[in-house]
Amino acid sequence: MEFRYLGRSGLKISAITYGNWITHGSQVEADVATACVKAALDAGISSFDTADVYANGAAEEVLGRALAGERRESLEIFTKVYWPVGPKGHNDTGLSRKHIMEGIDGSLRRLGLDHVDLYQAHRYDVETPLEETIRAFADVVRAGKALYIGVSEWTADQLRAGQHLAKEAGISLISNQPQYSALWRVIEEKVIPTSQELGISQIVFSPVAQGVLSGKYLPGAALPAGSRATDSKGGANFIRDHLNDEKMTAVQRLVPIAEEAGLTLPQLAVAWVLQNSNVASAIIGASRPEQVAENVKAVGVNLSLDTLTAIDDLLEDVAVRDHTRTAADAPHTRPA
Known part of the structure; x- marks a missing residue:
């Protein structure tokens, strides 16, 4: 496993983070989820990402039980706050001081921990003053309930404003968690340059584009049984935009590139x-332990400039690069 510094901090995290969005407490049974976590540990993964909203708290509980007994100092555990949780009352959402303070306590209780390594704003809250949000996060850090603060899917301007206030409050934002893959490149134009300037790293989700870059979805063919695209509990909603024949055809053209690099298509996507x-x-x-071991093989792979150029050329017409999508796809009111 390779370990990289997170932002302009002294914290190192594994180059692969195991995340339990959709799967734990929802798509797979608890025993399978635990087996996947154990496979991640066996593969050298030390970083684990979850959120209070995943399966309305059940995902945090599953992850907490799966990691119980492991040496806490050897792990980096991340969770997030923003989306409606619990009974979804009028204050059970957003980034108000009330919801952040109650949210961290709820997450720690479900995870069975006294602190998390990284506490993240799961989206930007347009209805709460940013000063209130940042001060609440700073107090969470000072209380020892989180060691570091990050965000997810914030725009470049939001990152800049947040980091300015964080510095004034005596903390720093060290991470952003956006969607990023060879098919979804909206952070490249604005978010990444701004993050580099501000000392913020990306912890990216959906590097395999919800599974589309795995090549298992074929143009004109029926959806594979048991795949995310057939998951009625939520997975199908997230992959829908990627499931068109043009994208699936382009992905199939990556097969020779992956083979030449000695990789599977999912490994190529993660390595990219x-x-x-x-x-x-x-x-x-x-959703299966063996998937973890396979994806970890992408770590340490150095793709040549020729390979990267070939991937760019093949996906040029189907990759989404419009930087305005970060703001356009964000909630424009606090979710109820």
């Missing part, structure tokens, strides 16, 4: 995001 120097870690999920 790890080539970006601003990416500290790529989040992978798994």
Whole structure:
């Protein structure tokens, strides 16, 4: 395993982070989820990402039980706050001081921990003053309930404003968690240059584009049984935008490139995001333990300039690069 510094901090995290979005407490049974976590540990993964909203708290509980008994100092555990949780009352959402303070306590209780290594704003809250949000996060750090603060899917301007206030409050934002893959490159134009300037790293999710870059979805063919695209519990909603024949055809053209590099298509996809120097870690999920071991093989791979250029050329017409999508796809009101 390779370990990289997170932002302009002294914290190192594994180049692969195991994430339990959708799967734990929802898509797979608890015993399979635990087996996947154990496979991640066996593969050298030390960083684990979850959120209070995943399966309405159940994902945090599953992860906490799966990691119980492991040496805490050897792990980096991340969680997030923002989306509606619990009974979804009027204050059970957003980044108000009330919700952040109650949110961290709830997450720690479900995880069975006294602190998390990274506490992240799961989105930007347009209805709460940013000063209130940052001061609450600073108090969470001072209380010892989180060691570091990060965000997820913030725009370049939001990162700049947040980092300015964080510095005034005596903390720093050290990470952003955006979607990023060879098919979804919206952070490259604005977010990554701004992050590099501010000392913020990316912990990217969906490096395999919800599974589309695995090559298992074929143009004109039926959706594979048991795949995310057939998951009625939420997975199908997230992959829908990637499932068109043009994208699936382009992905199939990557097969010779992957074979020449000695990689599978999923390994090529993960290796591709790890080539970006601003990416500290790529989040992978798994519904089977063997998927973890396979994805970890992407670590340490150095793709040549010719290979990167060939990937760019093949995906040029289907990759999304519009930097405005970060703001356009964000909540414009606090979710109820």
